[in-house]
Amino acid sequence: MTYLLALDQGTSSSRAIVFDAATGTPRASAQREFEQLYPHPGWVEHDPRTLVRTQRETAQQALQQAGIRAGEIASVGMSNQRETTLVWNRRTGEPVYNAIVWQDRRTQPICDRLLADGLLGEVRERTGLIIDPYFAGTKLAWILENVDGARAAAERGELAFGTVDTWLIWHLTRGRVHATDVSNASRTLLWNVRTRQWDDTLLRALDIPPSLLPEVHPSSHDYGAMGADWFGEPLMLGGVAGDQQAALFGQVCFTAGSAKNTYGTGCFMLKHLGTAFSLSDQGLITTTTAQHGEQAEYAIEGSVFIGGAVVQWLRDNLQAIETSADVQQLAESVPDAGGVMFVPAFTGLGAPYWKPKATGALVGLTRGTTLGHIARAALDSIAFQSAALLRAMGVDGQDHGVRQLKVDGGAAVNDLLMQTQADLLGVEVVRPAVVETTALGAVYLAGLASGVYRSRQELEALWRAERVFTPRLSRAQADARMAEWEEAVRRTTGER
Ligand SMILES: Nc1ncnc2c1ncn2[C@@H]1O[C@H](COP(=O)(O)OP(=O)(O)O)[C@@H](O)[C@H]1O
Ligand SMILES: O=P(O)(O)OC[C@H](O)CO
Numbered sequence: 001m002t003y004l005l006a007l008d009q010g011t012s013s014s015r016a017i018v019f020d021a022a023t024g025t026p027r028a029s030a031q032r033e034f035e036q037l038y039p040h041p042g043w044v045e046h047d048p049r050t051l052v053r054t055q056r057e058t059a060q061q062a063l064q065q066a067g068i069r070a071g072e073i074a075s076v077g078m079s080n081q082r083e084t085t086l087v088w089n090r091r092t093g094e095p096v097y098n099a100i101v102w103q104d105r106r107t108q109p110i111c112d113r114l115l116a117d118g119l120l121g122e123v124r125e126r127t128g129l130i131i132d133p134y135f136a137g138t139k140l141a142w143i144l145e146n147v148d149g150a151r152a153a154a155e156r157g158e159l160a161f162g163t164v165d166t167w168l169i170w171h172l173t174r175g176r177v178h179a180t181d182v183s184n185a186s187r188t189l190l191w192n193v194r195t196r197q198w199d200d201t202l203l204r205a206l207d208i209p210p211s212l213l214p215e216v217h218p219s220s221h222d223y224g225a226m227g228a229d230w231f232g233e234p235l236m237l238g239g240v241a242g243d244q245q246a247a248l249f250g251q252v253c254f255t256a257g258s259a260k261n262t263y264g265t266g267c268f269m270l271k272h273l274g275t276a277f278s279l280s281d282q283g284l285i286t287t288t289t290a291q292h293g294e295q296a297e298y299a300i301e302g303s304v305f306i307g308g309a310v311v312q313w314l315r316d317n318l319q320a321i322e323t324s325a326d327v328q329q330l331a332e333s334v335p336d337a338g339g340v341m342f343v344p345a346f347t348g349l350g351a352p353y354w355k356p357k358a359t360g361a362l363v364g365l366t367r368g369t370t371l372g373h374i375a376r377a378a379l380d381s382i383a384f385q386s387a388a389l390l391r392a393m394g395v396d397g398q399d400h401g402v403r404q405l406k407v408d409g410g411a412a413v414n415d416l417l418m419q420t421q422a423d424l425l426g427v428e429v430v431r432p433a434v435v436e437t438t439a440l441g442a443v444y445l446a447g448l449a450s451g452v453y454r455s456r457q458e459l460e461a462l463w464r465a466e467r468v469f470t471p472r473l474s475r476a477q478a479d480a481r482m483a484e485w486e487e488a489v490r491r492t493t494g495e496r
Contacts, residue, residue: 003027003066004447005073005235006439007055009080009164010243011101012036014054016062017439021074021452024444024462026436028066030058037098042105045098048086051164052171056230063231070231075450077239077442079246080164082187085139087150087212088167090160093175097147099164100139107138110206114138119205124279126192126199128286128298136163137189141206154209161212163187165240172226172237181219182296183245186288191216193288194277196296219245219290220445239445241290243438244268248299249290250441251406251432252463254456259393259402260437261386261421263411266350267307269389271402273298282392283352290441292448292456302351302389306360308411310344310378320371328416331379333372339364341488342377352392353489361492379417384485387424391482404428408437415469422469424478433464 002021017029032054037045083102088095111131123131140161144151153159166180185191192199198213219241225234248270251260256274277298279286284302311327314320321327345358393400407429422429434440447453
């Protein structure tokens with residue numbers, strides 16, 4: 001038997017999954033949650049050493065649980081939380097500061113500076129992104145500006161920058177490899193996704209010395225042998241990708257128009273654009289997909305801030321349910337939301353609305369409203385927000401062109417939510433047999449690099465759907481439902 005190992009370094013936990021390569025199915029897994037550090041309001045950090053330690057522990061535990069030797073692993077793939085930024089000393093490997101997490105908002109003043117310098121157009125054209133603290137570049141600039149001695153050490157070429165993948169690769173290879181993949185590089189605000197080079201104009205705008213930067217490789221690539229201290233044998237690291245792009249790959253979305261939505265705490269939707277780079281005119285970003293082969297490919301991406309988190313809110317704040325899974329039964333206690341609309345703008349509204357100051361609202365309440373209606377409206381809100389994202393995915397005034405939406409993430413197990421999603425979208429919603437699509441994407445990439453898999457077609461043949469949800473509403477009915485949602489959003493944001 002041949003096995004592949006996925007290391008999935010996420011925002012709240014590190015996970016490792018052993019896959020049986022022949023079937024592409026998981027055999028054993030391990031997970032460790034770790035502490036989130038909030039030193040100031042709006043700041044979010046991780047301890048860099050903890051990321052390495054938890055990743056190593058889960059990898060070893062997964063291997064043990066699978067009952068296999070490291071030598072039976074053909075190669076290792078890594079997927080990671082994106083944008084989170086680290087800087088360390090090249091000689092000692094010591095981080096100069098904690099990892100600044102993608103959710104961290106401290107760099108808004110640096111973003112304001114870039115905006116005041118009129119750089120938005122340049123940034124859009126060169127990176128496909130917008131100017132926002134979310135991306136890594138301003139976090140790196142903040143470290144150089146604020147950590148004692150960091151700027152001088154960087155000028156002397158003593159420091160290395162990386163996103164979480166790069167930090168882990170450094171440790172996995174005992175400091176021999178300083179590298180990232182294109183999908184992670186495309187989230188830095190420093191990587192030109194068209195020329196596929198670090199961009200001098202953007203590096204100058206943020207005053208970043210190029211000596212800090214890692215080498216950039218395709219996602220499916222021989223990144224080198226991992227130190228024997230991890231597994232007792234030197235294993236090949238053959239795949240690296242940001243987690244959302246890894247999930248797109250793991251859902252075998254390889255061609256223009258194929259799309260996936262991940263329903264976790266928030267929702268991340270990516271639609272493949274093929275090899276053609278294009279920019280959204282509706283507030284979405286363009287990103288590089290996980291790369292196998294020579295050519296770069298792109299995807300359009302949008303995110304919903306509060307997805308499954310609205311269910312957590314019902315559970316923890318209203319105590320309406322005991323577990324997240326109970327929401328389905330409560331929501332099914334009524335035939336529909338009874339005119340209730342729930343706009344869960346707890347942290348503002350993300351794409352395509354971009355209303356950072358909006359707060360949440362429940363509208364349409366009557367004396368007959370029950371918790372069941374509110375639970376139903378909460379699930380509807382996840383589907384409405386995702387449908388609004390997909391509608392925004394057309395470029396140049398075109399229809400979004402998506403004929404099928406692949407789904408994954410913790411809330412995708414909810415059949416009622418998935419049926420509502422299909423109804424609103426008017427396209428099939430397809431749930432895969434292996435829902436660990438992020439890890440699956442990482443091992444697909446690693447398997448291609450190590451010759452376990454020969455082509456993407458082979459992966460398409462391996463991939464299995466578990467259930468397909470078919471739309472039950474007419475287009476006119478779905479449009480009417482979306483119009484009700486948009487009206488609720490307008491009432492929430494105070495716009496007429
Ligand atoms: N059966 C369910 N129905 C709806 N939401 C669910 C269900 N089970 C879990 N969730 C939600 O899914 C989210 C967890 O999904 P997960 O993919 O683990 O998220 P993340 O990767 O963001 O931590 C939580 O917000 C939880 O409330
Ligand atoms: O770690 P996750 O699953 O919350 O994903 C985080 C994203 O990569 C942020 O862009």
